[in-house]
Amino acid sequence: MSLRALSTATVVTLTGAFALVFFYAPNDADQGFIQKIFYVHVPMAMIALFGFVAGAVCAIQHLRTRESKWDLRSYVFIHLSLILGVGVLITGSIWARASWGHWWVWDEPTLVSFLIVFLLYACYQPLRFSIEDRARQARYASVFAVTAGAFVPLNFLAVRLAQAYTHPRVFATTDGGLPPKMQLTFYVALLGMTLLYVTLWRYEIAAKLARGRVRALKRKLGGDDRIVVGRSAAPQL
Amino acid sequence: MIADALPLDEAGKYVAAAYLVFLALILIYVSIMGVRLQRLQQDLDELLELAEDPGSQRPAARAAETGDPRTGTGAQR
Numbered sequence: 001m002s003l004r005a006l007s008t009a010t011v012v013t014l015t016g017a018f019a020l021v022f023f024y025a026p027n028d029a030d031q032g033f034i035q036k037i038f039y040v041h042v043p044m045a046m047i048a049l050f051g052f053v054a055g056a057v058c059a060i061q062h063l064r065t066r067e068s069k070w071d072l073r074s075y076v077f078i079h080l081s082l083i084l085g086v087g088v089l090i091t092g093s094i095w096a097r098a099s100w101g102h103w104w105v106w107d108e109p110t111l112v113s114f115l116i117v118f119l120l121y122a123c124y125q126p127l128r129f130s131i132e133d134r135a136r137q138a139r140y141a142s143v144f145a146v147t148a149g150a151f152v153p154l155n156f157l158a159v160r161l162a163q164a165y166t167h168p169r170v171f172a173t174t175d176g177g178l179p180p181k182m183q184l185t186f187y188v189a190l191l192g193m194t195l196l197y198v199t200l201w202r203y204e205i206a207a208k209l210a211r212g213r214v215r216a217l218k219r220k221l222g223g224d225d226r227i228v229v230g231r232s233a234a235p236q237l
Numbered sequence: 238m239i240a241d242a243l244p245l246d247e248a249g250k251y252v253a254a255a256y257l258v259f260l261a262l263i264l265i266y267v268s269i270m271g272v273r274l275q276r277l278q279q280d281l282d283e284l285l286e287l288a289e290d291p292g293s294q295r296p297a298a299r300a301a302e303t304g305d306p307r308t309g310t311g312a313q314r
Binding site for chain 1 (some may be wrong): 248249252254255256258259262263270274280
């Protein structure tokens with residue numbers, strides 16, 4: 001799919017999802033209108049965690065093949081997931097304040113485990129930045145991404161283990177999952193968020209590749225064939 | 238632990254805030270991409286200049302001639 005078609009699909013799906021949220025999905029019986037935050041918060045959290053796992057998978061590929069494209073892919077996955085992670089924490093806090101009366105609840109395993117995963121990945125960029133040698137930077141970053149990726153399932157586990165009254169389960173099959181209208185809205189929102197993530201990922205990759213090519217061309221045309229040494233957290237192509 | 242549903246006027250503020258956070262994140266991200274695209278365009282303009290007049294713009298060669306290392310390599314971003 002071309003980037004233009006992907007961007008259009010993203011805009012259409014996200015707009016449709018938000019329309020469904022506010023004009024189609026019913027208000028929650030317990031939480032009322034405030035439950036609408038669910039349709040932006042949960043897809044963001046799921047996609048952010050998926051991105052961390054995808055980053056770990058690409059890092060494994062990088063360690064296996066030593067090809068820099070895998071390091072770049074892993075970097076962009078983690079970079080985007082961190083941005084979504086910020087959104088998850090902020091929207092989660094807003095929802096917590098409205099529902100529970102507190103911005104943050106420290107004995108809530110879902111919240112704390114997500115924060116741990118987020119803070120862990122927040123170390124990824126400083127780690128890269130601290131290593132000047134490009135090959136070593138890519139290698140260490142990949143090892144870090146694989147190790148940190150192992151913590152992601154903990155967050156899913158925490159949701160399952162959490163007390164139902166504190167952090168309600170969304171896809172419970174026995175004691176009442178989402179009603180069909182809410183379910184459809186949620187799936188469209190999740191699809192929209194997935195498309196947004198994939199679109200931004202592809203834009204970022206395209207931008208980084210273009211920048212790398214321009215730099216290489218500049219070095220050649222400028223008569224400077226040496227590799228420019230400098231600190232950067234982004235992978236060098 | 239879940240409190241009673243908030244009245245619409247109060248809940249609306251929280252819901253709006255959450256969706257605005259999401260939109261703001263996307264907007265900031267797209268703005269940063271825009272700035273980077275501008276930088277890339279500047280680099281392309283420079284490249285075009287170099288391609289049109291290769292003799293006049295050779296930073297490394299110029300650095301070697303003048304002995305000024307600052308004109309050699311650009312700082313890495």
